[in-house]
Amino acid sequence: MVAPRLRFAPSPTGFLHVGGARSALYNWLTARRTGGAFVLRIEDTDDERNREEWVDDLADALRWLGLDWDEYYRQSSRGDLYAAAARQLEESGHTYWCECTREAIDARAKERGGPPGYDGFCRDRDLGPGDGRVVRFRTPREGATVVPDVVRGNPSFENSTIEDFVLVRSNGKAMFILANAVDDGDMRMTHVVRGEEHLPNTPKYLLLWDALGYGEHPVFAHLPLLVNEKRQKLSKRRDPVAVEQYREEGYLPDVMVNFLALIGWGPGDGREKLTREELIAEFRLEDVGSSPGFFDVAKLRSFNGDAIRALSAADFVAAALPFLERAPWSDRLDRTTFERIAPLVQERVAVLSEVVPMVDFLFLDEPEIEQASWDKTMKGDAAGVLDGVLAAYESVTWEPDALKDALTAVGEAAGLKLAKAQAPVRVAVTGRTVGPPLFESLEVLGRDRVLARLRAARSRL
RNA sequence: GGCCCCAUCGUCUAGUGGCCUAGGACACCACCCUCUCAAGGUGGAGACACGGGUUCGAAUCCCGUUGGGGCUGCCA
Numbered sequence: 001m002v003a004p005r006l007r008f009a010p011s012p013t014g015f016l017h018v019g020g021a022r023s024a025l026y027n028w029l030t031a032r033r034t035g036g037a038f039v040l041r042i043e044d045t046d047d048e049r050n051r052e053e054w055v056d057d058l059a060d061a062l063r064w065l066g067l068d069w070d071e072y073y074r075q076s077s078r079g080d081l082y083a084a085a086a087r088q089l090e091e092s093g094h095t096y097w098c099e100c101t102r103e104a105i106d107a108r109a110k111e112r113g114g115p116p117g118y119d120g121f122c123r124d125r126d127l128g129p130g131d132g133r134v135v136r137f138r139t140p141r142e143g144a145t146v147v148p149d150v151v152r153g154n155p156s157f158e159n160s161t162i163e164d165f166v167l168v169r170s171n172g173k174a175m176f177i178l179a180n181a182v183d184d185g186d187m188r189m190t191h192v193v194r195g196e197e198h199l200p201n202t203p204k205y206l207l208l209w210d211a212l213g214y215g216e217h218p219v220f221a222h223l224p225l226l227v228n229e230k231r232q233k234l235s236k237r238r239d240p241v242a243v244e245q246y247r248e249e250g251y252l253p254d255v256m257v258n259f260l261a262l263i264g265w266g267p268g269d270g271r272e273k274l275t276r277e278e279l280i281a282e283f284r285l286e287d288v289g290s291s292p293g294f295f296d297v298a299k300l301r302s303f304n305g306d307a308i309r310a311l312s313a314a315d316f317v318a319a320a321l322p323f324l325e326r327a328p329w330s331d332r333l334d335r336t337t338f339e340r341i342a343p344l345v346q347e348r349v350a351v352l353s354e355v356v357p358m359v360d361f362l363f364l365d366e367p368e369i370e371q372a373s374w375d376k377t378m379k380g381d382a383a384g385v386l387d388g389v390l391a392a393y394e395s396v397t398w399e400p401d402a403l404k405d406a407l408t409a410v411g412e413a414a415g416l417k418l419a420k421a422q423a424p425v426r427v428a429v430t431g432r433t434v435g436p437p438l439f440e441s442l443e444v445l446g447r448d449r450v451l452a453r454l455r456a457a458r459s460r461l
Numbered sequence: 462g463g464c465c466c467c468a469u470c471g472u473c474u475a476g477u478g479g480c481c482u483a484g485g486a487c488a489c490c491a492c493c494c495u496c497u498c499a500a501g502g503u504g505g506a507g508a509c510a511c512g513g514g515u516u517c518g519a520a521u522c523c524c525g526u527u528g529g530g531g532c533u534g535c536c537a
Binding site: 013043044045114132156158170171179198201222227229231266268272289290291296302305309349350358407417425433435436439 | 472
């Protein structure tokens with residue numbers, strides 16, 4: 001048996017779509033398990049989608065996910081191959097030239113009152129090449145084409161329902177369907193794993209495949225679509241779909257991979273947290289489900305938080321640092337200071353970008369006071385608490401337990417529980433009502449800066 | 462309109478004729494823990510779209526209905 005060959009064939013659109021990432025992942029997992037090849041093929045036959053930086057972004061995102069490829073191709077540099085295939089098809093009588101404009105096609109359809117689409121007007125006119133003419137495939141009028149698909153069963157399409165589709169544009173360039181089939185044939189692909197939106201195209205692909213004599217059909221796996229909460233295909237206009245976006249928010253690549261694998265597939269025994277190695281060993285295209293999946297960001301967040309908490313302290317610091325280095329105050333960032341508070345932050349964030357607002361008070365000269373937090377806490381007994389704490393913290397031993405005891409005592413004197421008494425102190429020092437444990441935060445910040453902030457807050461009351 | 466796909470808790474799913482008074486996870490609710498927020502613990506609510514068959518027996522098989530989705534470009 002020949003080694004499997006699989007490919008991810010994205011069109012550059014400026015970012016890696018999560019649906020595309022899942023297709024890439026399923027291909028990659030299958031290739032890695034079977035010792036086959038994973039091919040990255042950029043489908044850039046449309047000039048408008050052929051921007052270098054877009055291609056780079058795609059590759060970067062794939063690398064970030066850890067999906068490495070064994071071979072790399074660009075359709076834009078394989079035009080000769082498509083032209084040769086088109087000639088071969090013309091010589092074997094599988095194609096014909098057509099001069100119908102879109103307008104003419106639509107007008108005839110409207111006149112007929114029938115369904116929209118091409119009617120085969122030029123099929124028997126025996127036209128030659130010429131200005132504005134395209135090459136169409138002469139679709140068989142009889143028979144049916146079956147798509148061998150491990151997730152859909154084997155859907156069958158009546159050839160009579162497939163119109164004579166365009167293979168070569170009037171500018172001489174190959175259409176997606178031609179380039180796609182020719183490349184898969186030329187590259188000897190054994191599996192085609194892609195989104196369900198390609199299913200209706202597949203009979204055309206197979207008709208071409210046979211006409212070109214490529215032999216045995218590849219095995220298909222048309223993956224269920226990823227949908228939004230309205231059950232529609234994830235769209236870049238409405239939904240957060242860019243893998244790069246999740247990367248910037250601080251999702252871990254392994255979590256992304258794990259989560260993507262789980263939309264439409266599972267190991268069958270209820271386990272949900274799987275390592276990359278487990279995924280490679282256990283993933284099977286045959287076990288992929290067939291109903292659409294919702295990309296549930298809340299669940300992704302939960303998984304990510306779990307994974308962050310599972311990191312070693314050193315790994316967490318390393319993972320968080322790039323996010324801190326992008327903060328506006330990064331010039332004052334001090335790694336040692338961050339390391340002191342890091343373990344307390346680690347268990348409180350679900351995504352890495354959340355680290356920044358949780359520790360900024362350590363690096364800013366003045367804490368960034370959130371107005372809502374201020375309004376909520378700086379009233380009632382706040383002034384008395386601040387006065388009391390100010391006095392106590394002048395001389396208290398500067399370590400968490402002592403700081404806590406002192407504040408507790410101040411609160412009790414005013415008849416306040418610690419939960420209540422700590423609030424104005426927290427806001428005065430960190431600017432927010434939520435954050436890492438207060439007394440450890442105070443310890444790291446240091447007595448002088450804490451006292452200064454408490455005084456500043458007190459004077460603003 | 463035509464062609465095709467899909468249908469278990471809100472979501473991702475387990476379930477492949479009896480183990481199902483349908484299991485897990487995320488989300489949600491309550492309580493516990495607690496210096497805030499998380500995390501953690503305990504408990505709770507929550508689904509087989511509908512109608513016909515087949516069968517001793519159906520979430521599981523078949524048909525239909527309804528609902529949802531995709532495709533229908535000289536985009537990919």
